[in-house]
Amino acid sequence: MKKIAILGSTGSIGTQTLEVARENGDIEVLGLAAGSNIRLLEEQIREFHPRLVAVWSEDKAQELRVKIADTDTKVVSGMEGLLDVSTMSGTEILVTAVVGMIGIRPTIEAINAGKDIALANKETLVTAGHLIMPLAKEKGVSILPVDSEHSAIFQSLQGNEQKAIHKILLTASGGPFRGRKAEELLEIKVEDALKHPNWSMGQKITIDSSTMINKGLEVIEAKWLFGVDVDQVQVVVQPQSIIHSMVEYVDGAIMAELGTPDMKLPIQYALYYPERRYLPGERVDFWSLGKLEFEKPDMETFYGLKLAYEAGRTGGSLPTVFNAANELAVSQFLKREIKYLEIMEIIEDCMKAHKNIDNPTLEQILETEAATYERINSRR
Numbered sequence: 001m002k003k004i005a006i007l008g009s010t011g012s013i014g015t016q017t018l019e020v021a022r023e024n025g026d027i028e029v030l031g032l033a034a035g036s037n038i039r040l041l042e043e044q045i046r047e048f049h050p051r052l053v054a055v056w057s058e059d060k061a062q063e064l065r066v067k068i069a070d071t072d073t074k075v076v077s078g079m080e081g082l083l084d085v086s087t088m089s090g091t092e093i094l095v096t097a098v099v100g101m102i103g104i105r106p107t108i109e110a111i112n113a114g115k116d117i118a119l120a121n122k123e124t125l126v127t128a129g130h131l132i133m134p135l136a137k138e139k140g141v142s143i144l145p146v147d148s149e150h151s152a153i154f155q156s157l158q159g160n161e162q163k164a165i166h167k168i169l170l171t172a173s174g175g176p177f178r179g180r181k182a183e184e185l186l187e188i189k190v191e192d193a194l195k196h197p198n199w200s201m202g203q204k205i206t207i208d209s210s211t212m213i214n215k216g217l218e219v220i221e222a223k224w225l226f227g228v229d230v231d232q233v234q235v236v237v238q239p240q241s242i243i244h245s246m247v248e249y250v251d252g253a254i255m256a257e258l259g260t261p262d263m264k265l266p267i268q269y270a271l272y273y274p275e276r277r278y279l280p281g282e283r284v285d286f287w288s289l290g291k292l293e294f295e296k297p298d299m300e301t302f303y304g305l306k307l308a309y310e311a312g313r314t315g316g317s318l319p320t321v322f323n324a325a326n327e328l329a330v331s332q333f334l335k336r337e338i339k340y341l342e343i344m345e346i347i348e349d350c351m352k353a354h355k356n357i358d359n360p361t362l363e364q365i366l367e368t369e370a371a372t373y374e375r376i377n378s379r380r
């Protein structure tokens, strides 16, 4: 039995991880954590019988304790609770599927406790990759990518040496607004931006995909996971999302992973690596597919991607500013407090105003996040 815990078990990646556990039947789920969805947590507790469950708010945790008083599951809350689930005894793998920088401390503490990390929570690596990757190496734990592009790169690296990478070809669907110009994005509504052509995901990442900022975060994520410079990562728009990413080696050979868009594949690969397991679902049929298309990303309209390259190239605390500004701007957009294009404007403004800190500590990262939030909140 594989023993795992999941942070963000009620979300898109979290629920699909539990589907993988259910379908395989040999994964024991010892711990779960979520923000506030205790209705779904209760169902998950009754099906998977975890030992420990963390809920972010203490009030909700108390409500859940009452609901599941007939079970053996213990309910904890707050950051302490998240850390308890991340470091609990008996688990081998922590699936980090919370959304946002909230994942940094739990990820660091899980690594300190010797857990392998199945990493979906890209914001953590974008902001604290310089702390996490060396720590993982020191503790001898694996960081297994769940993000589909990074899983594709990881799969394309099997049997090859990382030092033979010439470049990484990071594919992008281009999102729902591919081909549009800035003037056509002025009046974008939340509902429009939440319609992704190929993938069904949580709200934040769906907005990020529409602005191409998700791809920007992924460029920086790739830098940390695969030890390359951001300028070795080339974004290629592949509208059908069949090619999930590629690696070009020094001899010109290109390795890729292809498949239908289904997050259960990278989740399952991360959980069982290096084993491959049967996965039910639709398969690519090249006869009916006919052709695959490729385009260059429009980094003038979707300049958040350009800002991500700048943040990744500069390093230090600038990626934290890029990420934190995006997190708050996206949540304001989702609450209909700002317009769509303001997301990019806010990020650019915060990056311009920031005095970069080289090699920031965890504390400095969190201070930078707070200062970025303060700057954005003082705009209004």
Ligand code: NDP
Residues within 6 Å of the ligand: 007, 008, 009, 010, 011, 012, 013, 014, 033, 034, 035, 036, 037, 038, 055, 056, 082, 096, 097, 098, 099, 100, 102, 120, 121, 122, 123, 146, 147, 148, 199, 200, 201, 202, 203, 204, 205, 263
């Ligand atoms: P969702 O919004 O669907 O889920 C987020 C999860 O995090 C929920 O379980 C939520 O709980 C939980 N959560 C939020 N805040 C807290 C908190 N303070 N404490 C504990 N748990 C919390 O997101 P996704 O599953 O789409 O994405 C998760 C991560 O994976 C993101 O970093 C995203 O970029 C990445 N990712 C996602 C992909 C996808 O296909 N969805 C693909 C590749 C990467 P609650 O429901 O109670 O609010």
Ligand code: MG
Residues within 6 Å of the ligand: 147, 148, 149, 218
């Ligand atoms: Mg992705």
